Amino acid sequence: MIDEQIFLSEQTQDIYPSRYSNSPHMIPRADPVVYGSDFSNAPIHRELIEQYQQQGFLVLDNVFSDDEVLMFQQELNRLSQDDALKQCDEVITEKNSGDVRSVFRIHELSPVFSQLASDFRTMELARFLLGDQVYIHQSRLNYKPGYRGREFYWHSDFETWHVEDGMPRMRALSMSITLTENFYHNGPLMLIPGSHHTFVSCVGETPAEHYRQSLKRQEYGVPDDRSLEQLIDEGGIVSAIGKPGSLIIFDCNVMHGSNGNITPFPRSNVFMVYNAMSNKVAEPFCSQKPRPEYICSRKNIRTL
Amino acid sequence: MIDEQIFLSEQTQDIYPSRYSNSPHMIPRADPVVYGSDFSNAPIHRELIEQYQQQGFLVLDNVFSDDEVLMFQQELNRLSQDDALKQCDEVITEKNSGDVRSVFRIHELSPVFSQLASDFRTMELARFLLGDQVYIHQSRLNYKPGYRGREFYWHSDFETWHVEDGMPRMRALSMSITLTENFYHNGPLMLIPGSHHTFVSCVGETPAEHYRQSLKRQEYGVPDDRSLEQLIDEGGIVSAIGKPGSLIIFDCNVMHGSNGNITPFPRSNVFMVYNAMSNKVAEPFCSQKPRPEYICSRKNIRTL
Numbered sequence: 001m002i003d004e005q006i007f008l009s010e011q012t013q014d015i016y017p018s019r020y021s022n023s024p025h026m027i028p029r030a031d032p033v034v035y036g037s038d039f040s041n042a043p044i045h046r047e048l049i050e051q052y053q054q055q056g057f058l059v060l061d062n063v064f065s066d067d068e069v070l071m072f073q074q075e076l077n078r079l080s081q082d083d084a085l086k087q088c089d090e091v092i093t094e095k096n097s098g099d100v101r102s103v104f105r106i107h108e109l110s111p112v113f114s115q116l117a118s119d120f121r122t123m124e125l126a127r128f129l130l131g132d133q134v135y136i137h138q139s140r141l142n143y144k145p146g147y148r149g150r151e152f153y154w155h156s157d158f159e160t161w162h163v164e165d166g167m168p169r170m171r172a173l174s175m176s177i178t179l180t181e182n183f184y185h186n187g188p189l190m191l192i193p194g195s196h197h198t199f200v201s202c203v204g205e206t207p208a209e210h211y212r213q214s215l216k217r218q219e220y221g222v223p224d225d226r227s228l229e230q231l232i233d234e235g236g237i238v239s240a241i242g243k244p245g246s247l248i249i250f251d252c253n254v255m256h257g258s259n260g261n262i263t264p265f266p267r268s269n270v271f272m273v274y275n276a277m278s279n280k281v282a283e284p285f286c287s288q289k290p291r292p293e294y295i296c297s298r299k300n301i302r303t304l
Numbered sequence: 305m306i307d308e309q310i311f312l313s314e315q316t317q318d319i320y321p322s323r324y325s326n327s328p329h330m331i332p333r334a335d336p337v338v339y340g341s342d343f344s345n346a347p348i349h350r351e352l353i354e355q356y357q358q359q360g361f362l363v364l365d366n367v368f369s370d371d372e373v374l375m376f377q378q379e380l381n382r383l384s385q386d387d388a389l390k391q392c393d394e395v396i397t398e399k400n401s402g403d404v405r406s407v408f409r410i411h412e413l414s415p416v417f418s419q420l421a422s423d424f425r426t427m428e429l430a431r432f433l434l435g436d437q438v439y440i441h442q443s444r445l446n447y448k449p450g451y452r453g454r455e456f457y458w459h460s461d462f463e464t465w466h467v468e469d470g471m472p473r474m475r476a477l478s479m480s481i482t483l484t485e486n487f488y489h490n491g492p493l494m495l496i497p498g499s500h501h502t503f504v505s506c507v508g509e510t511p512a513e514h515y516r517q518s519l520k521r522q523e524y525g526v527p528d529d530r531s532l533e534q535l536i537d538e539g540g541i542v543s544a545i546g547k548p549g550s551l552i553i554f555d556c557n558v559m560h561g562s563n564g565n566i567t568p569f570p571r572s573n574v575f576m577v578y579n580a581m582s583n584k585v586a587e588p589f590c591s592q593k594p595r596p597e598y599i600c601s602r603k604n605i606r607t608l
Contacts, residue, residue, distance in 0.1 A: 147529055151455075151564045184488040185541050187563055225451055229568045237489050237567060259491055260455045260564040263541060264533045 035131025056196030056254035126274035149261030187261035339435025360500030360558035430578035453565030491565035
């Protein structure tokens with residue numbers, strides 16, 4: 001009976017409050033990072049899983065073959081040239097040039113990426129790390145063009161998914177498959193090792209329809225300078241560089257971002273978010289309406 | 305007599321025309337890179353000079369001691385907190401935050417940097433490479449703060465100095481002394497080796513008082529995408545990374561730029577441009593008035 005009361009109270013209380021105050025707070029993570037425990041059945045080596053547990057991410061090279069990368073790139077080109085698709089909400093364009101920047105919900109729009117979402121190299125690993133059946137919370141193609149590619153400021157994905165989508169706990173992860181080479185020069189993904197152990201509660205209040213702006217340039221739900229500096233003092237910064245076909249797996253709460261890209265080299269990738277079936281989104285932890293279905297699966301949840 | 309005619313015609317003709325057409329052009333450099341020839345009297349090793357000749361820049365580590373770097377940093381802090389100075393044209397502020405971004409004409413405003421301009425490690429090397437007496441065409445302190453540091457798009461300094469300041473020929477160079485560590489992460493200076501052998505004639509016409517905007521974000525006098533891609537295909541990209549106290553020497557026509565910087569680590573440096581006394585600026589090669597004295601020495605030219 002006591003246990004049940006605690007359980008109920010945990011369900012109603014927001015243990016990761018954010019955007020409710022004018023001063024930031026750092027809250028220790030209350031959830032596991034790796035939920036799977038039967039290492040004998042793990043799809044990757046135990047050392048890699050321990051590395052993921054400690055730093056909050058993994059970069060695995062040569063996971064996808066050249067032929068697969070070519071197929072993904074062809075599908076990317078096909079989608080970016082689909083004029084009918086450009087009229088859909090799923091397609092996000094560059095603020096200045098109007099070029100396609102991202103295409104959302106690709107696990108449903110494209111047969112190629114639908115298959116990738118259920119591939120054993122991605123799905124089985126997600127299942128093990130999250131210790132549950134999984135579904136796609138969000139998926140997208142990022143074009144990240146060269147020359148005038150914009151920066152993406154530091155953020156924890158979970159902060160946004162929790163506040164704006166109502167994701168209850170930290171039991172989700174992202175997979176990014178690189179489709180072009182990531183150099184030091186072309187604004188690669190930067191991650192702060194160990195930052196996933198702390199939830200940075202951000203200042204300010206979520207404005208209505210924040211997602212329309214935040215997908216281009218995030219202004220709310222970003223960490224304050226001092227919290228960020230503390231995380232970097234403790235963990236440093238790692239750039240995820242490598243050839244096309246790499247798989248970058250990162251925890252939902254690891255702090256990450258990327259500088260802009262003035263080189264001619266685009267930095268395209270496929271991005272999929274796996275969430276545990278036991279962690280399905282509820283009401284947003286803010287006073288706004290939920291974000292649209294193409295950004296956050298809510299009605300259309302399908303176990304992989 | 306024939307020689308004299310050729311000489312006269314070269315004086316009146318613009319051999320590096322730019323911003324006069326709607327299509328870009330690539331013009332082979334007509335000037336030497338290294339003007340000094342008596343290598344027995346060179347201030348640095350011959351191999352380094354040959355490297356400079358070939359790639360258009362040199363990065364020399366540990367040129368300035370920790371004590372000197374500390375002195376430069378203290379002078380930087382003093383100047384950035386000088387409220388009277390903030391009212392002067394010499395001080396450029398960040399577009400969004402209003403923070404100090406650069407201070408110009410530091411070789412005259414600051415005794416510390418005046419001395420640095422005439423230091424044997426900088427001035428003697430400039431004299432040798434330019435094969436002439438030298439003066440400071442422009443000098444500045446760049447704060448390049450962290451978190452929200454903006455990118456600086458690819459450009460050749462000479463293109464601007466030629467068009468907007470009337471610098472006749474390629475017989476000038478820049479020296480940048482790093483005051484903070486330059487990592488791959490914090491938007492270091494990127495240079496294209498070999499790009500100094502080609503003058504990229506840019507499209508468009510210079511607007512009036514372009515310098516007011518161009519110091520924050522350059523829109524004219526930047527290379528077109530195809531020319532830039534060609535230069536990078538041939539030469540690649542090198543990032544100038546290293547500890548504080550490094551000396552980066554680069555030719556006036558080498559193509560360079562930097563990505564933005566979302567890390568907390570600022571990327572401050574002292575920047576001085578040496579021009580040959582025989583290459584003093586004349587009338588600008590555009591229809592606009594010359595830029596102000598604090599950006600381009602014109603009246604106040606003093607041999608070092």
